[in-house]
Amino acid sequence: MSRQHVSMRQLLSELGQMAPRKLWLGGAALASLTVLMGMALLGLSGWFITATALAGLLPATALVFDVFMPSAGIRLLAVGRTGARYAERMVTHDATLAVLAALRQKLFLHWARPQAARLLLQRPVRLLQRLTSDVDALDNLYLRLLVPAVSALGAALLLALAYGVMRWWLGLIALAWLLLAGWGIALWHGLRSRKAAVRRAMVLETMRAQTVDLVAGQAELLMAGQLQSQMQQVLRSDARAADADAQLYRTEAAATKAYGAVSAITLSASVLLMAWLVEQGWADIPVAALGILLALSALEPFAALRRGAEQAGRTWLAMRRLGPALVSDAEPAPRNKLQAPQQNAVQLQAAQLRQLGPVNLMVAPGARVALIGSSGAGKTTLLQLMAGELNAEHGVVQAQAASWMTQRTELFQDSLRENLKLADQDASDAQLWHVLEAAGLKSDVMALPQGLDTILGEGGLGLSGGQSRRLALARLLLSPRSCWLLDEVSEGLDAATAADVLQRLAQAAAGRTLIFATHWQREARLADRILCLQAGAVQKQALRGTPEFEQLIARLRPDASGVGMRGQEPRQAEEFSV
Structure with a gap:
């Protein structure tokens, strides 16, 4: 099957079938639960500290203030967050490793078919690249793109719910702002770094082939007077890879600055909004502290998308290269000897x-x-x-x-x-x-x-x-x-x-x-x-x-x-x- 006939939907469907659905969904759910517990822990801690301080100003309030329920909730969230994080790591990595193992098996079966392995062995470096770098690049799809994106959505929904309880329109504004800013920066980062990531992958493959030729054929190159020329080719490839790395670093730095600016704007806006709500009497000071700390932690899951967005171009290239092998079952290759002759060998x-x-x-x-x-x-x-x-x-x-x-x-x-x-x-x-x-x-x-x-x-x-x-x-x-x-x-x-x-x-x-x-x-x-x-x-x-x-x-x-x-x-x- 040719590359142009392999759609992204087909590839994602094939990858999704290589691990049990409960692993895919369970990993994303646990990652979201970890983020939500972390946000709730920070918000509840801020509310508790602020409420305790205010209650201590008046003896009558201090006598009736319940410190046990909030403190128990804080402990529960702290322990639950740790357990959820551990379970999320176990499940997501189990799902990813199951997919990579099934993918390698499918690749081996595909390349064992007539002519497939022969074509790849004409360029053994390409075969090695498919089995190592290309397969490993696919773990970015689930671990660093899908899971952080779902976690970020959960964080945005929690902040929107908390603000919506105070005023419904605040919840809608918070949700729209986080999704547009957080996902928008990740999308821009992925598109901006795609060309450099693809160029880096191609250059590294070329440099690997050139290095193998240099090491394996150094005697022949020396006799032909081409040893220095081959070394210069390797150095030029290394320079191109360094240029691609530099561009990726610049793009990542820009994305980091963008997330920092958005985080500062979000925090500043939440402080002003909470102050206005307190002034209007629509929220008390402990609730305002809770809202500010929730906004402070809401952008953390979006920032986790940076690494996935940076490698998105490399992941796309790997999926494009491996696509024909992944969906090859739709066109099984006929074999010559499906039927043996009745009388002759x-x-x-x-x-x-x-x-x-x-x-x-x-x-x-x-x-x-x-x-x-x-x-x-x-x-x-x-x-x-x-x-x-x-x-x-x-x-x-x-x-x-x-x-x-x-x-x-x-x-x-x-x-x-x-x-x-x-x-x-x-x-x-x-x-x-x-x-x-x-x-x-x-x-x-x-x-x-x-x-x-x-x-x-x-x-x-x-x-x-x-x-x-x-x-x-x-x-x-x-x-x-x-x-x-x-x-x-x-x-x-x-x-x-x-x-x-x-x-x-x-x-x-x-x-x-x-x-x-x-x-x-x-x-x-x-x-x-x-x-x-x-x-x-x-x-x-x-x-x-x-x-x-x-x-x-x-x-x-x-x-x-x-x-x-x-x-x-x-x-x-x-x-x-x-």
């Missing part, structure tokens, strides 16, 4: 995607098919179609549920056990040791002090390239699926390690369907059938035991050891060698 009928196709292909269960061709011929794209990672633009793609082992060894910063159990969460330790033995990694893992509980670093740090590939193979062997898709399974391994990995793979894959893309003779010799792709189309195919099969294998890269798989001498590489 894979069946493609005039399947076409970008430069690939149309392709017609049938793979029987238990067959071993090698996809060969020059780089860019469409081998990986064809595997992605079979795995459901890409959707065909035309034609029909049907495939059994498959496990896919890509060129990259995807390992995570976690224990060996948990990295393996990604393939089967219910696997026992006995099964894990079995697949490790089948992959030739059991002795290495047993030699580690913590065995299966050994924690790997990011990307499998702590294992050699061959060990990482064997661990990925062990995870594949743990998969219960009957169809395996492999993309350059032995790429980057030395000849001895590659031969051992392929031999173990061939043994473990007995009875399973294997479809793999390769540039190597050692891998292609595992196949019973070879498909040669060129310019996105199947140009040739051959079965094992035919001269055409050997001719296609001869075009591939020979084993670096000088001996091909199954003990055969390598042929001269032709078309696909690099």
